[in-house]
Amino acid sequence: MNILTVLSSFIFLFLLSTNVLANAGSCVQCHTNDTLMKSLYKPPVTTAGEEGEG
Amino acid sequence: MYKGYVVDGALIAGDPHFRMGCRLCHKGDDKGQGKEGAHKGMIKRPSDNLKTCAMCHKQIADNYSKSLHYTSAGQRNGVMPRFSKEELKTFDAKVFEQSCRSCHASCGDCHVKAPAVGGISIGLIQKHKFVKKDEGRTCAFCHGGRVYPEYTGEYGGSPDVHYQKGITCMECHKKAEFHGDGTAYATKQAVKDRPSCGQCHKLGQEAKLTAKIAHQRHQGKVSCYGCHTATAYRQCQDCHSGKGAAAKPAMILGLNPRDKKTLTTLRLIPTVRETFLKDGIKMENFDALPNYWDSPVHNIRKRTDRTRSCDACHVERAGFLDFNTMIRGGSKANQGLIVTPKPIHR
Numbered sequence: 001m002n003i004l005t006v007l008s009s010f011i012f013l014f015l016l017s018t019n020v021l022a023n024a025g026s027c028v029q030c031h032t033n034d035t036l037m038k039s040l041y042k043p044p045v046t047t048a049g050e051e052g053e054g
Numbered sequence: 055m056y057k058g059y060v061v062d063g064a065l066i067a068g069d070p071h072f073r074m075g076c077r078l079c080h081k082g083d084d085k086g087q088g089k090e091g092a093h094k095g096m097i098k099r100p101s102d103n104l105k106t107c108a109m110c111h112k113q114i115a116d117n118y119s120k121s122l123h124y125t126s127a128g129q130r131n132g133v134m135p136r137f138s139k140e141e142l143k144t145f146d147a148k149v150f151e152q153s154c155r156s157c158h159a160s161c162g163d164c165h166v167k168a169p170a171v172g173g174i175s176i177g178l179i180q181k182h183k184f185v186k187k188d189e190g191r192t193c194a195f196c197h198g199g200r201v202y203p204e205y206t207g208e209y210g211g212s213p214d215v216h217y218q219k220g221i222t223c224m225e226c227h228k229k230a231e232f233h234g235d236g237t238a239y240a241t242k243q244a245v246k247d248r249p250s251c252g253q254c255h256k257l258g259q260e261a262k263l264t265a266k267i268a269h270q271r272h273q274g275k276v277s278c279y280g281c282h283t284a285t286a287y288r289q290c291q292d293c294h295s296g297k298g299a300a301a302k303p304a305m306i307l308g309l310n311p312r313d314k315k316t317l318t319t320l321r322l323i324p325t326v327r328e329t330f331l332k333d334g335i336k337m338e339n340f341d342a343l344p345n346y347w348d349s350p351v352h353n354i355r356k357r358t359d360r361t362r363s364c365d366a367c368h369v370e371r372a373g374f375l376d377f378n379t380m381i382r383g384g385s386k387a388n389q390g391l392i393v394t395p396k397p398i399h400r
Contacts, residue, residue: 026084026092027076031182032063040089041056044173 058167058177071184079106101161111161114233118161121234122242129154131240133325138338148333157196164192164232171195189223199301200288200321205352210303211285214353243312251278268361277318277348280307284355291381293324294332307367308375308391310348317393321349322381344387346375367395 030036066072077084082096100106104124108115122128130150137145163169165184168176168191179191194202200209207213216226226249239245257273260266272281286303293299306320327340360366367374375392 026086027080027082028061028063028066030089030092031059031061032066034057034060037060038056041059 055177058175060181061178062181062183065181065183069184078109099160099162099167101163101166104161107161115161117234117236119234120236120238121232122239122245123159123232124234125238126150126155126158127238128241129157133343135342136325136337136340137335141335141338144333144335145330149330149335159196163196168192169195171198187222187224193223199290201352204287207353209288209353211353212355214284215355265361275316277310277316279319279349279351279354280317281360282354282356282358283319283351284353284358287319287321287349287351287353289322290324291322292326293329294326299324304379305373306346306375306379307373307393308346309393311344311346311387311391312348314390317395318348319351320346320375320391321351323347326381327383341386343385344391345381345384346388346391364398368398371395 030040075084076082079100080097081100083092083094086092086094097103104115104119118124130146133145134142159169164187165179166182167178175195176191179185179188203209204211205214205217207217228247228249230247231245235246237246242248255278257269258266260269268281283305286305288301289304289306290299290301304322306322307317308320310316310318310320323345325345327337330337359372366372371394374395375388377389377392380388380392
């Protein structure tokens, strides 16, 4: 493995990690927070099955 | 349940699905304020549009677009012969898309979030992990009325012997059955490489001579299910558009409507003459199809009443479809499924 390959791998991983963080934003902050999700959760309105059962 | 919305943070760094961020599939506004702001324009079920998954999994998505799990075409094709041309148009416009087709499975239903049945879902299968399979949380929900609880024994009686040995759905039903192979099959019976008992259980290799003789005598005349289905199984009946069906257990043995030479386990199909009346469909050709169809019942046992004694069928005729047990007001085609086993000359 030459130095160029090692260097480009590091750059790729760096870009990848920054991309994840940049894109994650508020979605990840809320949806990985168990307590917050519990507080925001509203139970669904249930409907009866319509067409029999599979 | 709120846990169905909680994502495992540890997945995000490791799984390539998350590399481009949530918005790639879910859209929405990750700069938006609060829940409402962030969810503006969000797509809850991104894989309902197969193009989402096709960005990376093109071949699978292309094949899946023709798979019966996605098209639900089996339901349409199954009932279609009961309709006149005009009725079929009404069915397609008023019933198929809104009702039958709403039951199709997206990629996410099997790989990310358990499907909702009757408005209820357990949510994310494993905290948004893209799972290869998790039959108990996916197959089990859509097929939770009949096949799955029969298989596990939850419906009553004994569990299927294959379930007891730890065999799960996808060990018999292979991936190509779900993803499709690029062919738009009209019915599930037409799908290539469906499971069959003979793939594992070779005729002629029986340990017991009695089993070998019984198999030889009945080969081509009785399906494996005919003898090895253990107990009564669920029969749904009297289905009305918008109201659903009622269910009760029964074992029904009769001729396979698709192959009138073979005796097999039949299941009552809940379509009655008034099923689609609310939608303006009388089913002018209702009698073109029977109410009973061959069913691969999933509660198989090696020993059943019928394998223990020839008399169960040949003398007692237990479970055989006859005029007395036949559904009232059913199709005239039902009569063609009645079979009377020949007496045994001892």
